Amino acid sequence: MATSGQQGRKPRADVQRNRATLLETAQRHFLRHGVGTSLEAVAKEAGVGPGTLYRHFPTREALLAAVLQTRSEELVARQADIEQLGDAAEALEQWLRAMEEYFSAYSGLPEPLMAAARAQEPDSPLTIPCDILITATDQYVRAAQRAGHVRASVQGYDLFLAACSLAWIKGNDTDEESLGRLRALIASGYRERADATA
Amino acid sequence: MATSGQQGRKPRADVQRNRATLLETAQRHFLRHGVGTSLEAVAKEAGVGPGTLYRHFPTREALLAAVLQTRSEELVARQADIEQLGDAAEALEQWLRAMEEYFSAYSGLPEPLMAAARAQEPDSPLTIPCDILITATDQYVRAAQRAGHVRASVQGYDLFLAACSLAWIKGNDTDEESLGRLRALIASGYRERADATA
DNA sequence: AACCTGTACGGAGGCAGCATCCGTTTTTGC
């Protein structure tokens, strides 16, 4: 059964090295200059030719997806911490904030995320990471609904969209005050009204 | 006192003609291909050189602002119709929908709008049209607040942002269902809760 | 240790769009 299963040969050393360097450099450039940064510049700073970059990551989205993979997993990993709050409403709120922070860390990220989120077939490399986040969101929503804190009509996907939007707004450096009000407005929109159930 | 006041000479005929043709062509291109369309293509189709386009409208934003000017005024003109509803809450809701429609008519419009909206000094040609819309929104909000339909904490600017966001989401062709839920969610977020006042 | 094979490299090059500049054409006032 060889090493792991699929590949007949183990990957060359320089391939792995280049991939790692590219990811690291891309991450830095995406953070500093947004996800629309020049890929040529990334390649140059990573010390490889453009051809190498495109061989490893055929599209900008593929590179972005690879960069986000790590961070995305970190985010989901925090689920455990958040869930231990016990309060499902609070958990949902924190989760949404965490996503928002995450999305707004890279300027221009919300656009490709949104584009990937709607697709059913993974025509974009970003679809999978997106789905993970949407599914996670849905879990929080359901938990909060079970506890009677969130309206039945709300879906995880909706709040994922909302988080995307907030991140997008933030990315256009809107002042924190308006952003906060909008955030509160959304929150009070999805919350179950106290008197309705009792 | 000459003709109108400022200019010593009346504008040349070809200038006006070119300007009009450019605006018309640009409008069509923006509608069809989004606000990020190639300006060279616009110039070409308008039958002028790139230089002429750039002389009339030094930046993409300037061209966009000029294109939107007309439509923007149409939108505000509808205020009268809407206000005659009598119901301030309904009026606000319709106004927000109208803005959303308007913004999502051109793909990619929300971005530059947002960018222009935050600025205080009109560093962007889009700032003025934006301010008009924000002011109009604020009027609706205040009217609805006076009638006790909308929470006191809400500002016109907030709902302008919300409309932008919805248009942005729509632009990434999200399905209408989620969009509708999100819209409802926002609406129920800014509405005053019925039992609070009575 | 030298070789050989196939894999990966990387830069040159073609393409598209932006924005500018300047020789030429057009318009207008006289």
Added chain:
DNA sequence: GCAAAAACGGATGCTGCCTCCGTACAGGTT
């Protein structure tokens, strides 16, 4: 009609995208 001013428009330089192919190198073999 003429001359001056104003506007035209395309050639131009630049940046970034993405591909293609001759070359170099890693890794296994003898």
